[in-house]
Amino acid sequence: METREIKQPAIIKETNTDFEVRSLDTICINESQMQHAWYHSLKYLVAGLFFGILLVKAEVISWFRIQEMFRLQSFHMYGVIGSAVVTGIISVWLIKKFKVKTIYGERIELHPKQFNKGQVYGGLLFGAGWALTGACPGPLYALIGTGATVIIITLLSAIAGTWVYGRLRNKLPH
Amino acid sequence: MQFWEWIKQPWPWYVAGPLIGLTVPLLLIMGNKAFGVSSSLRHICAACIPANIPFFKYNWRKEAWNLFFVAGILLGAIVATQWLSSGAPVVVNPKLVNTLQQYNINDYSSIVPVDLFNWPSLLTLRGFILMVAGGFLVGFGTRYAGGCTSGHAIMGLSNLQWPSLVATCCFMIGGFITANLILPAILNL
Incomplete structure (x- = not known):
């Protein structure tokens, strides 16, 4: 007799004890304890697609819009970021209040962020890069999609910047 | 329609x-x-x-x-x-149009200024600073700060994290200084 395997996402114990990922860098981290087959990730491709369309249609990936923002010549960028934050705050508050679960029934977890000096030094450096390129990381990907192929070089340079940070990390003040 | x-x-x-x-x-x-x-x-x-x-x-x-x-x-x-x-040119504040004209930036047909961001200008000092050095700062700075506009400014602030507010303010300060004080010199190159 064969025992039929139950196709269910297996809940595994957290084995990632990498405090580098968990403590200083609590942002953009996968809080799910579940493991899924790769194709479950396709839904994030769809979410990205939705986000990419928004970035282009809001023109927030435009160097011109970024210059207007830093010269206080337009409200547009402030409006976009401000209303996105307000929507986010309300959403997170609702999720906490009604203990909303993920589509897999997992409890939604949000990690607090710890302060370190990197947020100041790194923040200033990123701000400079944002003003020069007119793009933050999301728009870098979007700009390539709009046909500005030279931005591939800017993206590669950003990857190099991340790598150099990783390399120099323990020598930098945090 | x-x-x-x-x-x-x-x-x-x-x-x-x-x-x-x-x-x-x-x-x-x-x-x-x-x-x-x-x-x-x-x-x-x-x-x-x-x-x-x-x-x-x-x-x-x-x-x-x-x-x-x-x-x-x-x-x-x-x-x-x-x-x-629609393929229409980007509509920009006339003040910025005036400023950019001084640096021979007149093309608004694309979402990126084609006068600045193109393959041949990668080999010029101006293009190199904007595209390569700028990209490097984006990658280095975001990781040093532990996040970018999405991770800190949107996700972090949504969760009311004050370190994200600090980071967001620093993004803005860095941007204001660079766009107003440093960028003009670079555009003149």
Whole structure:
């Protein structure tokens, strides 16, 4: 007799004890304890697609819009970021209040962020890069999609910047 | 058909902003994922060039969702440009148009200033600083700060994290100083 395997996402114990990922860098981290087959990730491709369309249609990936923002010549960028934050705050508050679960029934977890000096030094450096390129990381990907192929070089340079940070990390003040 | 015409215009902030904000609950509900883009750069390092650096030694496959997400951003931009755009030039504040004219930047046909961002100008000092050095600062700065506009300014502030507010303020200060005091000198090169 064969025992039929139950196709269910297996809940595994957290084995990632990498405090580098968990403590200083609590942002953009996968809080799910579940493991899924790769194709479950396709839904994030769809979410990205939705986000990419928004970035282009809001023109927030435009160097011109970024210059207007830093010269206080337009409200547009402030409006976009401000209303996105307000929507986010309300959403997170609702999720906490009604203990909303993920589509897999997992409890939604949000990690607090710890302060370190990197947020100041790194923040200033990123701000400079944002003003020069007119793009933050999301728009870098979007700009390539709009046909500005030279931005591939800017993206590669950003990857190099991340790598150099990783390399120099323990020598930098945090 | 009027709706379609409207879609093809640039979207006002009060439409695009709240929809961008909805990415936060969307990713949380899809699978407990905290919205953020700059981490993808780290995952790419971890996957391709870890070089035994502790910062890149972790199970990046667990974070592969983030790579799917950024691939989606690229596809979304293709969709928006190909099918959802009117092709009209970017409308910019006349004051900025005047300023940029001094530096021979007159082309508003594309979302990026083609006068500045193109393959041949990579070999000029101006182009190199804007595209290569600028990109480097984006990658280095976001990781040093532990996040970017999405991870800190949108996700972090949504969760009312004060370190994210500090980071966001520093993004703005760095940008204001660079755009107003440093960029003019670079554009003159």
